[in-house]
Amino acid sequence: MSSFKTVMDVFKLLDKSNCRACNEKTCLAFAAAVFQGKRPLSDCPRLDAETLRQYDGFVEKKPTISDGMDDFVAQLKKQIRQIDLAEAARRVGGVFANGRLTLKVMGKDFHIYSDGKMASEIHVNPWVAIPLLIYVMESAGLPVSGEWVPFRELKNGAERNGLFVQRCEQPLKKVADTYTNLFEDMVHLFNGQRVENLYEADISIVLYPLPLVPILICYWKPDEGLESSLNIFFDRTVEKNLGVDPLYSIIAGIVQMFEKISLRHGVPGA
Ligand code: SF4
Incomplete structure (x- = not known):
């Protein structure tokens, strides 16, 4: 039995007309959905019976976004x-x-x-x-609403929240715990804005990974035996302006960037 190793393995089978009969905006988006196991190949009505017989159901493993x-x-x-x-x-x-x-x-x-x-x-x-x-x-290009929500409350966010906490919030908290200039860097190097401390956080900063996709980072310092804590919030419109999967990816990429910056400054184990 074959399996799809990359999104491109699926994409190559499609006719690339972007006809939208599958309700995806592009053949590439459909290929990504098939690769991630969210859609069966048979949802594309333009594929012939022989291709479907050969390939449908061939997603053997849950692929990661880093594949391909x-x-x-x-x-x-x-x-x-x-x-x-x-x-x-x-x-x-x-x-x-x-x-x-x-x-x-x-x-x-x-x-x-x-x-x-x-x-x-x-x-x-x-x-x-x-x-x-x-x-x-x-992107739908909706104006930012000003309503902050956690990742788990976004559409399709609950099922990916464990991964988001593990790959985004926890590593960024670790950087914040050890690299004391992190929030200064966010403001001075990446045009972040300090805002009134929301949710009783010690530090609240708004960053713009994309023009219509602001994120709010709240950090609570360790206090009287309590561990520090860090949460990231999103504008409600991010569901239409980006979507949960690309959002997870861009935040993971930005956290990797901050990890590298902290390592360059000699912060061990960050
Ligand atoms: S129905 Fe098939 S050809 Fe049309 S956009 Fe979807 S994947 Fe592409």
């Missing part, structure tokens, strides 16, 4: 060539000029060119690049 990430980025770049970047800029809070869309990612300029190439002021790993490209293609 570079291939996925390459395919998303191809898809980006087909969209109107000027319209996308208006929708997602960017600027279009001289044939390129410019977005602020954590306060830094990120450029996407009409031919799909990308350039930025900071190194962007695939965990960030993938959601960024999905954001440009699919």
